[in-house]
Amino acid sequence: MSRTAPRIAIVGVAGRMGRTLVNAVMQDDDAVLAGGIVEPGSSLAGADLGELAGVGRQGVAAVDSLEAIVDDFDVLIDFTAPKVTLANLAFCAEHGKAIVIGTTGLSDDEQAELDGYAERVPTVFAPNMSVGVNLTLKLLETAAKALGDEGYDIEVIESHHRHKVDAPSGTALRMGEVVAGALDRNLKEHGVFERVGQCGPRDPKEIGFATVRAGDIVGEHTVMFATEGERIEITHKASSRMTFARGAVRAARWVAEREAGRYGMSDVLGLD
Structure with a gap:
């Protein structure tokens, strides 16, 4: 895993939060935009992520599966839905990737499943990254x-x-x-x-x-x-989703150099 600028991939780049995350990574000098994932079969697969986010061409195309960029990223940022997030967490566990999760609405059983994966994956999980x-x-x-x-x-x-x-x-x-x-x-x-x-x-x-x-x-x-x-x-x-996105990118930079475990934003910010 990179100890300089981590290569960050984002799930759900077609959505409002996903586009904001793309923008936040591009604004961060200590992070690299490595990829973005849209739903399988989406017509947006192949679109330039910068153009998708409305900030100009970046030369990084959206793909419709994590497998397509498995060798290109160090940390995944996921603000999607519980079942999608857990599937992506399993992928990260299998391939040695870190993950930042801002997904909400996880049930107790899904939280327990997340905890199980976190024993193998450096994981920042927080309901709010601000x-x-x-x-x-x-x-x-x-x-x-x-x-x-x-x-x-x-x-x-x-x-x-x-x-x-x-x-x-x-x-x-x-x-x-x-x-x-x-x-x-x-x-x-x-x-x-x-x-x-x-x-x-x-x-x-x-x-x-x-x-x-x-x-x-x-x-x-x-x-x-x-x-x-x-x-x-x-x-x-x-007043803007950018506050959550910047926090998530900060968490991604932090977790890129951590051992496996479940962390929160208090760990990222050094509040504990």
Whole structure:
């Protein structure tokens, strides 16, 4: 694996996030755009990745399989769907490639499968690659330890564009997990994801979630700590997918020189 500029391939370059990732790699002087994958049989196979991303010809063509570029890349970036991601992870395990995964909506069984592969593959897995979001997670941990057991109700509110298929967002769930962990609570036991009808008064240990899907919202997350007389809100708002893409490229550069294992953005950023 390269110890200079890693050669990066991107899955799903026909989509909005894939095109943004192509752009982010091209803007990074310490990374090399090595390839991009579209769906098998796609009419975009053979298209120049730079032209596909709207930033000018780059001389690297899209392909419709990882096998076609197996010798050309060191790190794969995948922001697709759980089943596709796990298939790509298996490919990376077989061929000695590192991987950065931003896919959300994985089930518990799929998470366990990911963990199994991570024993053989250098893997960065994070529901949100934004540097700002990962700093926000540290702030939430601090706030929860100081406030959570002193009569403060905790609610997580997230908003995304109309095309997002999973809810709550992976980032919202991660925020809930961080808060729950800081308070020694189990999110599966104390997380409340629906309130309809006569649901009764709020349990003091609940961590509530509310979801908005509308328009072209890139991503907004607020965690509220509320008690009688005051409310503290910690919010992150993303206005461009580029913030996630740049974080993913940073993770790809970092993981290219790591041993097999599952890592998070806190490892990439040196926050732990």
